[in-house]
Amino acid sequence: MALPMPQGLRVTVSDMPANAVxxxxxxxxxxxxxxxxxYGPALYDPARKSITRISVRFAGSVWSPIWTAExxxxxxxxxxxxSIWRYHPVKEH
Numbered sequence: 500m501a502l503p504m505p506q507g508l509r510v511t512v513s514d515m516p517a518n519a520v521x522x523x524x525x526x527x528x529x530x531x532x533x534x535x536x537x538y539g540p541a542l543y544d545p546a547r548k549s550i551t552r553i554s555v556r557f558a559g560s561v562w563s564p565i566w567t568a569e570x571x572x573x574x575x576x577x578x579x580x581x582s583i584w585r586y587h588p589v590k591e592h
Contacts, residue, residue: 505550507532508541511562518565527553527564527572540564540574 504510511529520526526543530552537560540553555561559578567573 503548503550505552507534508550508552511538513538513562516563516565518567521566521570525566527566527574529562529564537579538562540572542572 508530509532511531513529515526515528519528524545526545527540528543529538530541530550531538532552539555539561541550542553543550553564553572555574555576557576557578559576561574561576564572564574
C-alpha cells in the first residue's frame with residue numbers, strides 16, 4: 500500500500516516501534532521536508548486516507564513518536580546548537 504504523502508514530505512529512515520499504531524489504526528511516524536532542517540512527527544489517518552504533519556512547539560528534531568496507553572503521542576526531541584566562526588590570518592611583524 501502506498502501512503503498519500505503531502506507535497507514535499509518524505510518518510511525518514513527511522514524504525515517504527517510497535518506502538519506507532521493506535522487501536523483505531525492511526526499511525527505516527529517521522530517525516531522530513533526540504534524546507535525544514537529538523538525531523539518532525541506526522542499522523543496517518545486510515546479513515547480519511549490522509550497524512551498530516553503534527554505541529555510541535557520545539558526548536559529541534561522530534562522523532563520516534565509513539566502512542567501512549569492514554570492515547571496521547573509521545574516522542575523524543577533533541578535541540579541542536581552550533582556556531583559559525585570566521586578566522587582571519589594574523590600578520591607577522
